Amino acid sequence: MSANPTNPSETRPMAQFNPYAPGFDANPYPALEKLRTEAPISYWEQGRGWLVSRYEDAVAVLRDSKRFSPNRADWEFASVLGSAALIPELEELNKSGLFALNAQDHARVRKLVSPALTPRAIERLRPEIQAIVDEILDDVAAKGRLDVVNEFAERIPARVIGSMLKIPKGREELFQDFTNAVVKNFLPGLVAPEEQEILRRHIREGLTLVGETIDDRRRNPLENDILTTLIQTEEQGDKLNKQELLSLVSALIVGGFETTVHLIAFCVYNLLQRPEVLAQVKTEPELLKNLIEEVLRFDNFGKMGIARYTLEDVELGGVHIKKGQMLLLMLNSALRDESTFDKADVFDIRRNTNASIAFGHGAHYCIGANLARLEVQIAVGTLVRRFPELRLVKQPSFGPHPVIRRMEALEVDLRSPSA
Structure with missing residues (x-):
């Protein structure tokens, strides 16, 4: 096997890894176990990067912000995903995003953002999220059957974020179009050419809407409002500027949409695969929190992992990386x-999941994790409570996606809803 002189170490095998192989999305775990066992740190030529598959090594990288950075000057893996973002305005906006900032600016912005996204601040959204979930289930209750992905999970995140930002009445549909366009914009390989101009229009209109909302909130601050908190939070005289606020809204959409949709779907699927676990959740609703963490661990919907870039030559797990x-x-x-x-x-709903790194670890721990967890807890808990005879109709189908195991459909039978 010939070595690539500019990339992999000549002393380590190349990874025999194909996340696009038939059946990988439905069950990636045999392939991942093979990686962990035979080549836990190995070079993947197609992705032009090193695959790190053991827990100990992954945590070591996540903890070490001096030698590893999420910031990329040139993301080589973009050649696998397709071109960069389709919309220049969003591309420019991303330069103010958390993952594009140097360590000092990242710490500054994160410190300003954190008060708006604490568990206590997010918990205030519970009544709004509950109302959104109830309304969606009211719409589908009479049908008897439900596609959990398309008719339920995908309808929640945009409405929640719009409610968080208190998007003006009558403009919710515009914000929904904006949210869908932002998500699609970062997956250009999945966007048909005829859709691109529509996406551009929705994104430009959406950015204008969010910008106007920010300006209005500066003039008319609201109590217990996340956007007002972001605007007013100050640390030693420093505040977030409008570009940073727009970037954060974009990051909430991109990071929160797919995560929430798929975590809802994978939680429902794993519950319905295990009648004994479903019975426990019905009698002990507090186990929903454990369920979410165990699904994130046991059946994580990620496909590609999260990227880090070496700031110097390093040794990791006995492998030299440039x-x-x-x-x-x-x-x-x-x-x-x-x-x-x-x-x-083994799927264990009572497992201690303190070691979980599903939402990252250290300085770049996902700032939206509390929001995602609350949305999923309410969505799955309400679905199970309102439809106690819920059952799986057939195994889920998976669609193309470069970086996640994208559940395309999950059909369930609701049977007779309870009061």
């Missing part, structure tokens, strides 16, 4: 690592 190279931290593999999780291949 400065500027990309690492893909395979969290879906790390969270099934037998050396960290006892009986890792």
Whole structure:
């Protein structure tokens, strides 16, 4: 096997890894176990980066912000995903985003943002999220059957974010179009050419809407309002500027949409696969929090892992990796690592999941994790409570997606709803 002199170490095998192989999305775990066992740190030529598949190594990278950075000057893996973002305005906006900032600016912005996204601040959204979920289920209750992905999960995140920002009445549909366009914009390979101009229009109109909302909130602050908190939060005289606020809204959409949709779908699927677990959740609703964490660990919907870039030559797990190279931290593999999780291949709703790194770790821990967890807890809990005879109609189908195991449809039978 010939070595690439500018990329992989000549002393390590190349990864025999194909996340686009038939059946991978439905069950990636045999392939991930093979990686962990045979080549836990190995170079993947197609992705032009190193695959890190063990828990210990992944955590070591996530903890070390001096040698590893999420910031990319040139993301080589973009050649696999397709071109960069379709909309120049969003591309410019991303330069103010958390993942594009240097360590000092990232810490500054994160410190300003954190008060608006604490568990206590997010908990205030519970009544709004509950009302959104109830309304969606009211719409579908009479049908008897439900596609959990398309008719339920996908209808929640945009409405929640719009409610968080208190988008003006009558403009919710415009914000929904904006949200859908932002998500699609970062997956250009999945966008048909005839859709691109529509996406551009929706994004430009949406950015104008969010900008006007920010300006209005500066003039007319509201109590217990996340956008007002973001605008007014100050640290030693420093505040977020409008560009940073727009970037944060965009990040909430991109990071929160797919995460919430798929976590809802994967939680419902894993519940319905295990009648004994479903029975426990019905009698002990507080177990929903455990369910979410165990689904994130046991059946993580990530496919590609999260990227980090070396700031200097490093040794990791006995492998030499050169400065500027990309690492893909395979969290879906790390969270099934037998050396960290006892009986890792067993779904255990009462497991202690304190070691979970599903939402990252350290300085770049996902700022939207509390929001995603609350949305999923309310959505899945309400679905199970209102439709106690819920059952799976058939196995889920998966569609093309470069970086996640995209559940395309999950059909369930609601039977007779309870009062």
